[in-house]
Every structure is written in C-alpha cells, then in structure tokens.
Amino acid sequence: MASVTTPREVTQPVARPSRLGAIVSKIIIYLILGSWAIIVIFPMLWSVMTAFKTDQEIFFSPWALPAVPQWDNFVRAWTTARIGEFLVNTLLIIIPSLFFTLLLSAMASYVLARFEFRGRSIITYTFLVGMIFPLFLALVPLYFVMQKLHLLDTFPGLILVYIAFSLPFTIFFLTNFFRTLPKELGEAATIDGANQYDIFFRVYLPLTKPGLVTMGIFNFLGQWNQYILPNTLMITNESGNTHYVLSQGLYYLQAKQFYQSDWSGLFAAVAIVMVPTLLIYLIFSNQIEQGMTAGAIKG
Amino acid sequence: MNRGKNGLIVSFLALPVALYTLFVLVPYGAAMVLGFTRWSGLSANIRFNGINNFIKLYNDDYFWNALSHNGIALVVLPPVVLGTALFFAFLFTQGIRFSRFFQITFFFPQVLSVVVVAVLWGFIYHPTVGVLNAVIDIFGIQQLTNFPWLGNPKTVFGSVLAVVIWQSIGFYMVLFIAGMQSIPSDYYEAARIDGATSWTLFWRVTVPLLWDTIRTALIFLAIAAMDLFAIVLVMTNGTGGPSRAADVVPTYLFSTAFSDGQFGYATAMGLVLLLLVLVLSVVSLRFTAREAIEY
Numbered sequence: 001m002a003s004v005t006t007p008r009e010v011t012q013p014v015a016r017p018s019r020l021g022a023i024v025s026k027i028i029i030y031l032i033l034g035s036w037a038i039i040v041i042f043p044m045l046w047s048v049m050t051a052f053k054t055d056q057e058i059f060f061s062p063w064a065l066p067a068v069p070q071w072d073n074f075v076r077a078w079t080t081a082r083i084g085e086f087l088v089n090t091l092l093i094i095i096p097s098l099f100f101t102l103l104l105s106a107m108a109s110y111v112l113a114r115f116e117f118r119g120r121s122i123i124t125y126t127f128l129v130g131m132i133f134p135l136f137l138a139l140v141p142l143y144f145v146m147q148k149l150h151l152l153d154t155f156p157g158l159i160l161v162y163i164a165f166s167l168p169f170t171i172f173f174l175t176n177f178f179r180t181l182p183k184e185l186g187e188a189a190t191i192d193g194a195n196q197y198d199i200f201f202r203v204y205l206p207l208t209k210p211g212l213v214t215m216g217i218f219n220f221l222g223q224w225n226q227y228i229l230p231n232t233l234m235i236t237n238e239s240g241n242t243h244y245v246l247s248q249g250l251y252y253l254q255a256k257q258f259y260q261s262d263w264s265g266l267f268a269a270v271a272i273v274m275v276p277t278l279l280i281y282l283i284f285s286n287q288i289e290q291g292m293t294a295g296a297i298k299g
Numbered sequence: 300m301n302r303g304k305n306g307l308i309v310s311f312l313a314l315p316v317a318l319y320t321l322f323v324l325v326p327y328g329a330a331m332v333l334g335f336t337r338w339s340g341l342s343a344n345i346r347f348n349g350i351n352n353f354i355k356l357y358n359d360d361y362f363w364n365a366l367s368h369n370g371i372a373l374v375v376l377p378p379v380v381l382g383t384a385l386f387f388a389f390l391f392t393q394g395i396r397f398s399r400f401f402q403i404t405f406f407f408p409q410v411l412s413v414v415v416v417a418v419l420w421g422f423i424y425h426p427t428v429g430v431l432n433a434v435i436d437i438f439g440i441q442q443l444t445n446f447p448w449l450g451n452p453k454t455v456f457g458s459v460l461a462v463v464i465w466q467s468i469g470f471y472m473v474l475f476i477a478g479m480q481s482i483p484s485d486y487y488e489a490a491r492i493d494g495a496t497s498w499t500l501f502w503r504v505t506v507p508l509l510w511d512t513i514r515t516a517l518i519f520l521a522i523a524a525m526d527l528f529a530i531v532l533v534m535t536n537g538t539g540g541p542s543r544a545a546d547v548v549p550t551y552l553f554s555t556a557f558s559d560g561q562f563g564y565a566t567a568m569g570l571v572l573l574l575l576v577l578v579l580s581v582v583s584l585r586f587t588a589r590e591a592i593e594y
Contacts, residue, residue: 027392036387037404039465043423046408046430050422062433104318107311117308123316130323132524132575136549137569140324140556141329164322168316196307225412227529232557233566247414251533254418263428266418273415281410285403288410293474 007276007289037105044274048061051267058263075212081262083269085242086249093155093245094223101219102212110200112171112179114186123176130168139232149222153234153243161233162223170215173294176213178204217284227251246273334570338563345563352567362568364543365551368456370523372463372547373579377517379464384471385513389501391476402476405469410436417533420462424448424534449534452544459534459545463527471516478512479505507589514587521579525572528553548572 029236050058051073078084112124134144142161143152151157185207186199194202227247235242244252251274281288334352338345356362387405391398408416423431426447435443448458486504495503506513528549531539539546539554548568555566 014431026393029393029395033387033390033395033401036468037401040404040407040469043419043430047419047422058428062428062430067378097373104315108315111311115304115308117305123312126324127319129327130319132577132580133327134522134572136325136526136528136552137330137573138323139553140562140566140569141326141333143557144562145326145329147320160318161322164318166436167319168323171315196303200307200311221410225414227412227414231532232553247412247529250414250418254421254533255536267422270415270418270422274411274419277358277412278407281407282403285406289406289473289477292409292470293477 013203044278047267048271048275051264051271053264053267055261055264058267070264073264074272076262076265081265081269083157083246083249083272086244086246089155089243090224090245092216093158093162094220095222097159097166098216098219100159101163101166101170102216105167105174105215106117106208106212108167108198108206109171109174109178110204113175119189127168127171130165131172135165135228139228143232151233154242158230158233158245161229162226165229166222170219173215173218174208174211176210179208181214213287214291214294217288218294221288221292312483328578330426330566330569332566333563336563339560340562348563352564353571354566355471356567356571360542361543361546361551362548365539365546365548368545368547369527372460372527373457373521375460376463376467376524380467380520381472381513381516383464384468384516385475385506385509387468387472388475388479389505391506392479393497402469402473406473407469408466409470411466413529414533416462416466417530420458420465421449421534424458426450450541452540452542453533456545459527459531462534463523463530467523472535474512474516475509478509510589512586514584517583517587518580519585522576525576525579 049065050062052069052071053073054066054070057064057066108127112120146152146157146161149157151160181204185203187205189199225247228244230245230248231251234245234248250269253269333354335347335349336345337348337351392404395401411419423429424447426432426445429448431448432443432446435446446454448454475477482505486508490500490504526549527547531545531547531550532553535545535550537550537554539550549572552565552568552572555561
C-alpha cells in the first residue's frame with residue numbers, strides 16, 4: 001500500500017526572491033510546525049509522566065519528574081479500577097462484531113455489485129439512509145427495541161447493534177470495490193465447475209483484501225472508540241457495571257474522582273488505554289490514515 | 300453462468316438486511332412516530348399529541364441554550380479547523396524535512412477515543428492538578444491561579460471547543476495532503492514560470508483543485524458541530540457544565556430521555572436535529588457549488 005501522505009517535495013518549491021528570504025521562511029515554517037507538534041505531544045507526555053507519580057507529587061509539583069516511578073499505580077488501575085476487566089469486555093465485543101461486520105458487508109456488497117435483480121436499487125438506497133441520519137435520532141427507540149428483545153446490557157446485543165450500524169458505510173465502500181473487479185473471473189470459474197458460493201469465497205473474496213483491510217481498520221477504530229451506544233445500551237447499575245467497555249470504564253473512573261480520590265490511579269488508567277493505541281498507530285500509520293480518511297475521499 | 304444465482308442473492312442478503320432493518324430502520328422509523336407522542340416509556344401510556352412537542356421545544360429555554368452552543372461550534376469549528384489544516388497541509392508542500400514525523404504527530408489525537416481525549420484534557424484544565432495553570436503560573440498571571448477552566452460558565456464551552464480543534468486538525472490535514480497529491484505538478488510549474496508566488500499558488504491552484512475535498516470536510520465538520528455529545532458529557536461530568544454553559548442538543552436530549560423519562564419529547568428533539576443536519580448539508584453543498592475542475 002503506497003503512502004498517501006508523503007508530500008511531493010519537488011512539485012511546489014517556494015518561489016524565492018532571495019536566498020535569505022528562503023532561509024527565513026524555512027525557519028518560520030519549522031517554528032510553526034514545531035510549536036503545533038509540542039501542543040499535540042506535550043499533554044500526552046505530561047499525563048504519562050504523571051501516571052508514575054504519587055498523589056502528593058501530583059498535587060505539589062506538577063512539573064517535576066517522579067522521584068520514584070510508582071508502578072503500583074498501574075497495578076491499581078488494572079485491578080482495583082478494573083481497567084483490565086473493561087479491556088477484556090471491549091475485546092469480547094469488538095472481535096466478533098468486526099468479523100461479522102466484514103463478512104456480512106462483503107456478502108451483501110458482492111451481491112449488490114454483481115447481480116441484477118428486483119429490489120436491488122431499493123436495498124442499495126435504504127442502506128444509504130443509515131449513513132446520513134444522526135445516531136441520536138435512533139437512540140431512544142433503539143433502547144426500547146433492545147429492551148423488548150431482552151438484549152439490553154448483554155454482549156450479543158451490543159455486538160448485533162455494532163454490526164448493524166457499521167453495515168451501511170462498509171457496504172457502500174465494498175460495493176464500489178467489487179464493481180472494479182472483472183466479471184470474467186467468475187465466468188471462468190463457472191466453466192471449471194465452481195458453484196456460486198465457491199466463486200465468492202475462493203475467487204472474489206481474496207481479491208477484496210485491500211478493501212477489507214481498509215474497512216477493518218475504519219470499523220475497528222469506530223467500534224473501539226464508540227461511546228454513545230454502550231453508554232445507552234450497557235447500563236448496568238453503578239455497583240455492578242460488569243459489562244462496561246473501556247470508554248465507559250474510563251468515564252466512570254473520572255466521575256468517581258469526586259468522592260473517591262485516586263488521581264495517580266486515574267492517570268495510570270488513561271496511560272494504559274492511550275499508549276497501546278498510539279503504538280498501534282505508529283506501526284500501521286499509513287493503513288490507519290487511509291482507513292480513516294476513506295470516508296471523506298470516497299464520499 | 301448465473302446458475303444458483305437467486306439462492307445466492309437471498310442467502311447473502313438475508314442476514315445483513317434483517318439486522319439493518321431491526322436495529323437501524325425500525326428505530327429510525329419509530330422515531331418519526333414517537334416524536335409526535337407523549338410517552339414516558341411504558342407502552343400503555345403512549346399518547347399522540349400532534350405538534351405539541353415542537354411547540355414545547357420552541358418555548359424551552361434549555362433547548363435554545365443547548366442549540367446556541369451547537370451554533371457557536373458551527374461558526375467556530377469550520378473556519379478554524381479547515382483554515383489551520385489547509386495551512387499546515389500547504390506547508391508540507393514546501394519541501395520540509397522530517398515531514399512524516401510531523402504528520403504522524405499531528406494525527407495522533409485522532410486515533411484516541413473521544414473519552415480518552417476528554418479525560419486527558421480534564422486533567423490539563425484541572426484547577427489544582429492541571430498543567431495549564433502550572434504553565435500560566437510561570438508567566439506570573441496572578442488572577443488565574445487555580446482558575447477552574449471547566450468550572451466557570453464563561454470558559455467552559457471555549458475550553459471544550461479548544462479540545463475539539465486540538466483533536467481534529469491532524470485528520471483534516473492528512474485529508475488535504477492526500478488530496479494535494481493528485482494535483483499534477485505541471486500546474487505548479489506552469490504557474491511558477493508565469494512568476495506566481497507561493498501565496499498565489501496556494502489560492503489559485505491548490506484551493507480550487509482541492510475544492511471537492513474541502514466541501515466534504517466542511518460537511519463533516521458541520522455534522523460534528525451539531526453533535527459534540529461525548530466530549531461535552533465527559534468534560535462536564537454529565538451536567539452540561541456550570542449553569543448548563545456547555546450543554547449541547549445531544550446531551551440535553553440524552554438527559555431528557557434517560558434521566559427525566561420524557562421519551563417522546565426527547566425524540567422530537569432528535570427530529571429537529573435531523574432536520575438541521577439535512578438542511579446544513581444541503582446548504583453547504585449549494586453554497587460551495589462550483590464548476591468541477593477536471594484534471
């Protein structure tokens with residue numbers, strides 16, 4: 001996958017009246033970019049550093065490095081504050097939901113892209129509606145649909161809702177992808193005696209891999225960061241909250257600060273959630289940027 | 300070649316369509332009806348009341364208060380975020396060393412969840428623990444010692460918007476950089492031979508050729524300005540801020556439904572929000588329509 005973001009340095013050089021002017025403008029550019037980089041990185045670095053401090057140090061010396069790194073903060077965040085448990089919940093929801101989002105979307109997109117049949121355009125347009133309407137409008141009725149089906153506060157319930165809300169954009173994206181694949185491939189396979197299902201699973205699905213990767217990243221980030229849906233549908237009472245996902249857990253911890261102060265534990269909890277996300281981004285930065293901007297560029 | 304075609308179509312579409320209908324279409328459809336009812340959650344008590352919810356909304360000061368904050372976001376976010384992102388993207392075309400380092404850094408906040416970002420900035424704005432006041436102390440501004448950024452009605456919404464800006468600039472910048480790469484270099488060379496400066500190149504070549512991406516970005520930001528649910532909820536601990544000074548329509552909707560149990564009224568709010576988003580999208584598309592430039 002080629003990098004989308006390396007700029008073409010040769011294409012737009014500065015129109016330079018003089019060498020000195022060019023140097024000055026270069027310095028200004030680096031100053032601007034450097035300042036913004038500091039504004040972005042500093043809050044994160046500061047909070048990770050603070051996660052290693054004692055509560056005393058946090059209150060009285062916000063600038064100083066921790067005298068002794070308090071690894072215990074992380075242990076408390078993981079166990080007492082139950083970040084570990086919330087992480088497991090999140091993964092138990094996201095892994096199946098991501099798998100079925102991609103599988104079901106690929107199946108629907110393949111059919112919508114390759115076959116003429118009655119109702120095709122109605123189905124295609126109906127899926128588009130889900131991309132335009134704001135989530136808030138659905139929230140109240142969705143809550144009662146889930147209540148009727150006894151799916152409130154259950155893992156399968158949230159998984160099904162995640163899949164349903166991820167389908168429209170994923171189908172839209174993959175349908176365009178399937179349209180670019182040549183029809184002849186399927187015809188050749190039919191002559192070799194393959195049935196329709198073989199053609200999809202053996203011939204077309206492997207060819208969609210780049211599209212599936214892009215949509216996989218897009219949906220992973222969307223579902224991993226999702227807060228509104230679990231906040232509405234996973235509403236265990238405060239003492240139980242055994243089904244919380246990470247985003248709910250963090251908010252719950254923060255709200256708890258008002259009557260039960262454990263600042264160092266809270267900072268550690270944020271670091272535990274933040275640092276792995278950033279590391280994953282560093283490794284897959286190109287694919288992640290492509291996945292996340294896919295919506296805007298295609299749309 | 301299409302032997303077994305119908306079986307495949309039905310079996311491949313059945314599950315996605317069923318899930319989508321049950322969890323997306325039914326709720327949206329129900330919302331269209333619920334918005335015109337008075338309903339507290341028990342099915343026995345559902346009662347149609349025509350447009351009364353909307354009349355009540357019109358007279359609801361809390362609703363206008365919340366909507367005004369979305370309005371401020373709508374005025375502030377697009378110019379600030381798009382302007383800065385476009386400017387940064389342009390700087391990267393000026394032959395920068397370490398450009399990949401800067402781009403990755405700028406994109407960082409975008410991969411973090413809104414809740415993480417909100418909790419993180421909750422630390423930074425904190426009156427005693429927060430690093431913002433520690434920075435201000437260095438400059439010796441006495442009036443601002445232990446200033447509660449999120450606890451003061453005058454500063455709370457501005458503080459929240461600053462975080463939204465901090466988080467989104469990198470995303471739009473990457474979007475614009477990707478768009479700029481499809482602009483053929485001949486355009487720049489030709490313009491430079493004609494003696495154009497960087498400034499003219501930016502306004503006369505880059506902006507017009509990026510116009511479609513800019514329009515899309517504008518709609519994204521307009522929709523984001525009408526939302527702001529998670530960031531406001533977490534940064535104000537679900538209160539909408541002191542004197543509701545940072546309340547937005549989605550947070551007000553949520554508390555009207557799930558704290559006050561006025562589900563019909565809350566859904567009416569959702570319908571108004573939908574209408575506003577649709578109108579905004581259409582208006583910004585119309586307003587920014589230009590002859591497409593083929594290249």
